[in-house]
Amino acid sequence: MKTLRIATRKSPLALWQSEHVADRLRAAHPGLTVTLVPMSTRGDEVLDRSLAAIGGKGLFLKELELAMQRGEADCAVHSLKDVPMELDPGFALPAVLERADYADAFVSNHHDGIENLPPGARVGTSSLRRQAQLRALRPDLQLQDLRGNVNTRLAKLDAGDYDAIVLACAGLQRLGLDARIRRRLEAPHWLPAPAQGAIAVECREDDAATRALCAALDHAATRTCVEAERAMNRSLHGSCHVPVAAYAWLDGEHLRLDGQVGSAGDGRSVRAHGEGRGDAPQCLGIEVAGRLLEQGAGEFIAASLQGGPGEDD
């Protein structure tokens, strides 16, 4: 193969991530031409309704997958946290790049942490996971919806619509907006979305040439961690409608996983931790999911599936 075409969404973050993968592919394969095929997806276009109401996060992938099926692109680049737990049939993830900052960021122009917000402060986030964790720490806060790409969300904060917002550190850093991070919200006190901070490359399962080229970018330790996090989420029926948080890290051969399921409404949550060998990440994910269910996570999951719209991140 001489040319590899990457289908990408057009948001600044998506373009940065796709350019980054393109650069990495060019470096790994001298002589390979890599081009971007920017596309608009329904998830980007419809901003006045929640993602859940228009079909969930898979919407961001669908158009890119159709382009690969039509032969207009060879692969697509995603934030792995936006990729559904079950890939569409016929597709594979030949590369998961080394994880960047996994943490969420507290962003505000006037306050430097959640605990310093005045009573009743307005915090913007449409993520049920972020809402649940905020509720648990500060039941008095007014949680308000906030959608749109990273720049749009920051503009709404600056316009005074909110006292603070929560975003992913990785997205801010990629856009050169590190200075906006007032506080990193770190594990184990605050957990990210499963696979937050990791970029994945998707291609057709039967496209052996593309799979081989992309495999050069795969980072084994990151893949191990995100497999544990995603297996946990999958076994909880996690989707963007459920407030599930997970963070796994490797300690030598040892894999550790923290998981949490919250109730977006009232700040209650259950947490579990598990440890296992790095060569069986999915078993660890399933085990931690089992512990969360034993503690009553099922009730929160059922409630959020019934409840109205809501989305992760």
Ligand SMILES: NCc1[nH]cc(CCC(=O)O)c1CC(=O)O
């Ligand atoms: N759905 C939005 C989204 N998807 C991935 C990232 C950040 C990058 C990452 O987590 O890898 C973001 C922005 C945010 O949550 O602030």
